[in-house]
Amino acid sequence: MKYEEFGDNESLELLRESGSNVLLTTIDDVINWGRKNSLWPLTFATSCCGIEMMQTGAPRHDFARFGMEVYRASPRQADVIVVAGTIVNKMAPILKRLYDQMSEPKYVVAMGACAISGGPFFLNSYCVVKGVEHVIPVDVYVPGCPPRPESLLYGMLQLQRMIETQTMESRKKRNASHNYK
Amino acid sequence: MDNKQLEDFVKSIDQDLEIKTGKQFTEVSVPLSKLYSVASQLREKEEAQFDFLFNLSGVDYGHDLGVVYHLRSTVHGHSIVLKARTSDRENPQIDSVSGIWETANFHEREVYDLLGIKFTNHPDLRRLFLDSSWGFPLRKDYVDDINIVTK
Numbered sequence: 001m002k003y004e005e006f007g008d009n010e011s012l013e014l015l016r017e018s019g020s021n022v023l024l025t026t027i028d029d030v031i032n033w034g035r036k037n038s039l040w041p042l043t044f045a046t047s048c049c050g051i052e053m054m055q056t057g058a059p060r061h062d063f064a065r066f067g068m069e070v071y072r073a074s075p076r077q078a079d080v081i082v083v084a085g086t087i088v089n090k091m092a093p094i095l096k097r098l099y100d101q102m103s104e105p106k107y108v109v110a111m112g113a114c115a116i117s118g119g120p121f122f123l124n125s126y127c128v129v130k131g132v133e134h135v136i137p138v139d140v141y142v143p144g145c146p147p148r149p150e151s152l153l154y155g156m157l158q159l160q161r162m163i164e165t166q167t168m169e170s171r172k173k174r175n176a177s178h179n180y181k
Numbered sequence: 182m183d184n185k186q187l188e189d190f191v192k193s194i195d196q197d198l199e200i201k202t203g204k205q206f207t208e209v210s211v212p213l214s215k216l217y218s219v220a221s222q223l224r225e226k227e228e229a230q231f232d233f234l235f236n237l238s239g240v241d242y243g244h245d246l247g248v249v250y251h252l253r254s255t256v257h258g259h260s261i262v263l264k265a266r267t268s269d270r271e272n273p274q275i276d277s278v279s280g281i282w283e284t285a286n287f288h289e290r291e292v293y294d295l296l297g298i299k300f301t302n303h304p305d306l307r308r309l310f311l312d313s314s315w316g317f318p319l320r321k322d323y324v325d326d327i328n329i330v331t332k
Contacts, residue, residue, distance in 0.1 A: 089328070123332045126318045126325050 001157055012161055028167050035079070035105065036163040037067040039156070042078035042098065046085025049112035052146040053084045061149035066156060075101040080159070082152075083136075086114035086121065087129045099136040105171065107163070109155055110138045113145040120145070182228065182259050190229060191261075194222050206251070206262040216265050217276040223252060223261070224281050230256045234282035239292035241321050242266065246273045246298055267298075277303040295319040 003009065045053055056063050063069065072078040075098045087095060099108070110132050113119030118130035129135060139162065142155035166174075182190060187207045188200050198219070199210040211219050223231045236251035247266035253259070267273045277300035279285040287309065289300045294308040297317035316323060 123330055126315075126323070126328050130330065 006158070006161070008158070012165065025167075029164075032164045032166055036160040039066075039068050039080045039107070039159070039163075040070045040072050040078050041068055042075055042081045042102065043071045043073050044081055044083060044095075044098065046083075046087065046091065047114070049084035049114070049146045052149060053082060053111065053152060056149040056152045061153060063153060063156065066153070066160070068156065075099075076103060078102055079105065080107040080109060081136075082109045082111050083115040083132045083138075084111045084146075086119065087132050087135065089127045089129060092129050092135050095132070096135050107140075107159055108132075108136055108138045109140045109142060109159060111142045111144075111152060111155070112147060113143065116141050116143060182257065187259060187261055194226075195219060206260050208262040208264060210264045210266070213265055213267060213275060216263075217278065217281075220250070220263065220278050221281050223263075228257075230254050231261060232256070232282075234278070234284055234288075237278075237285055237288035237292070239296040239298055239319070241296060241319065243321060244268060244270075246270060246296060246320075248275055248292060248298065250278070273298045274301055275299075276301055277306075279303055 006012075045051075055061065057069065057071075068080075075081075079102075081099060081102065083095070099106070110116050114121065114128070115132045118125070118128050121128040122130055132138060140155050140159045142152055144151050147155070184202050184207045188202055191198060191200055191207070191209055195215065198215075201208040201210075209219070223229050231252035231254045233253040233255050234250060235253050236249070238249050240247045240249060245266045245268045247264060250263040250265075252261050252263065265275055267275060275298055277285065277289055279289060279300075280302065286304065289303055290306065290309040292298050293300065293306055294311055295317060296319050300306055311318070316325075318325070
């Protein structure tokens with residue numbers, strides 16, 4: 001997708017750091033290019049957003065053309081977890097366990113209103129976690145209930161642009177912020 | 182049998198039951214002491230043979246708690262609704278119909294889990310979804326400051 005067609009370029013410019021070593025920048029570019037073009041998602045779908053995510057992988061809006069077609073069932077082999085669906089109090093420790101089992105580098109996309117903030121169940125619900133960010137750190141939020149497949153694709157493209165701006169220092173800082181103690 | 186004939190049939194079982202017609206189903210309100218006998222007669226009698234309990238739901242009416250049973254006959258094709266209420270909110274007890282319809286086993290466990298209504302003679306009355314630290318969330322007076330955001 002062309003640079004002009006993205007709605008949000010300011011955050012991309014903010015993420016781009018300038019003035020690093022030329023050699024390291026080239027290595028960073030190669031590593032980032034490899035990582036962003038082969039993001040393998042974990043099979044994780046709880047409710048209706050999961051159906052939309054399956055539709056995004058289906059032939060009409062194919063996301064295999066962006067490199068994400070291989071869904072890994074094992075968290076050890078996955079790069080990104082797309083939290084598609086409502087997370088309830090019973091599911092939250094399981095989600096945390098899956099996220100901890102993924103190996104670095106890992107990214108999280110919160111898809112749909114329920115994963116962003118509890119969605120339609122925000123008021124008067126005794127068991128829904130009001131936003132998956134209470135459980136795991138999120139990189140990209142994709143709004144919608146459920147988001148159209150085109151929306152999810154836009155969110156994954158934003159994630160790719162975020163990955164391509166990472167340098168070795170920012171990656172170290174990001175990974176160190178995960179508190180595993 | 183259509184709704185009018187069902188009303189006459191239920192009156193033939195027991196004169197004093199309160200019956201409402203005019204809606205989609207004939208609704209029979211049963212006092213708690215007669216619930217088990219009326220339900221078993223509805224299952225066993227030749228003209229009725231309600232052998233399919235297709236819904237069992239617990240209700241919190243505000244002051245009372247109750248249970249609503251939706252019955253259907255696969256032999257004759259008619260449906261009826263049984264309602265039972267209790268005003269005891271501290272320790273509500275209703276007879277279990279899982280001896281008559283096996284499916285009521287799980288439905289009554291769910292009603293116990295979410296509303297707190299105890300079913301006597303239930304073979305295995307324990308919680309189905311929640312664990313013991315939850316109260317009874319579907320009651321109207323359930324308060325939970327941590328989880329619930331009220332408007």
